[in-house]
Amino acid sequence: MSYVLHGVVGDFDRLRSLSDDVPRAVVAPLRQRLGLLPVTDEIFNELTDARRESGPFTLMSPGFAERLKGWSRGGHIAYVEADFWGGNGSQAAALWENGRQSWGPAYASIRVGPPQEDWPINAVLARLGAVRAGAPDLFDAVGFGRERDLKGWRRAGLNALDAADYDVWEAACRAKEEADARTAAERDRYTRRDDAPVVLDGGTVMRTLGVPPSPMVGAAIRHLQEVHLERGSLTRDEATTELRRWAQSFRSAR
Numbered sequence: 001m002s003y004v005l006h007g008v009v010g011d012f013d014r015l016r017s018l019s020d021d022v023p024r025a026v027v028a029p030l031r032q033r034l035g036l037l038p039v040t041d042e043i044f045n046e047l048t049d050a051r052r053e054s055g056p057f058t059l060m061s062p063g064f065a066e067r068l069k070g071w072s073r074g075g076h077i078a079y080v081e082a083d084f085w086g087g088n089g090s091q092a093a094a095l096w097e098n099g100r101q102s103w104g105p106a107y108a109s110i111r112v113g114p115p116q117e118d119w120p121i122n123a124v125l126a127r128l129g130a131v132r133a134g135a136p137d138l139f140d141a142v143g144f145g146r147e148r149d150l151k152g153w154r155r156a157g158l159n160a161l162d163a164a165d166y167d168v169w170e171a172a173c174r175a176k177e178e179a180d181a182r183t184a185a186e187r188d189r190y191t192r193r194d195d196a197p198v199v200l201d202g203g204t205v206m207r208t209l210g211v212p213p214s215p216m217v218g219a220a221i222r223h224l225q226e227v228h229l230e231r232g233s234l235t236r237d238e239a240t241t242e243l244r245r246w247a248q249s250f251r252s253a254r
Helices: 012-018 041-047 062-074 120-127 150-159 166-189 202-209 215-231 236-253
Strands: 002-011 034-038 077-085 088-097 100-110
Touching: 002 012, 002 062, 002 150, 012 034, 012 062, 012 166, 034 150, 041 062, 062 077, 062 088, 062 100, 077 120, 088 120, 100 120, 166 215, 202 215, 202 236, 215 236
Parallel strands: none
Antiparallel strands: 002 034, 002 077, 077 088, 088 100
8 A cells, every 4th residue: 555745744723824825735634733734746836946856855946945944934844755655665854943944854765664763754743842642653643644645635634624723623523523432332322242142132122122123122132231241141031121121211211
């Protein structure tokens, strides 16, 4: 599987403001208040004079470097590239601050293996203030693994356009995660577990409760499985008694 990344990294809100005058530019939110402006060939041509220079970067020119210098006068700005296939590939990164290039460019040819702190993108993210927070490395910590190519990052940026700022985007993401978790929990409530026996099958549940096929039947079976895991094996008589007790509370709650 391939992975391609060319982009400018900095504070999300600030990077949005800086790129306001660049047609078609979007900033994709990363974790830790960072943002990524994916640099496609078209965006590169809009940012600079399109004259490319040799070096570790695929996309770089004197004009592009001047643009990054200008953007860095109010805070750190990084440019990163990564190109991988099947776990092997390369990274390059550089950092600008106070109107000058302060670090890099750094380049590394990378083979399959555990992540290293001195890989160029990890190193520049550390200089941007990113922290691992339990992730394998900074690359993963800020969410660079969320997309695989520039098209995906542009889509992520477009999806965030409605958010007024990073806080609004983060709150919306948190709300969606909580809603998804509630939906998953509700779905699980009506789904049989794979790690517990079914003491009373669906037909027995329907006959005992006098109900037709419905989500309630799945919920009843799931409940009896949960009871089995919490208390131990149930006889059929115990399961029937528990089923009737549960059904009363289930109906009253709906």
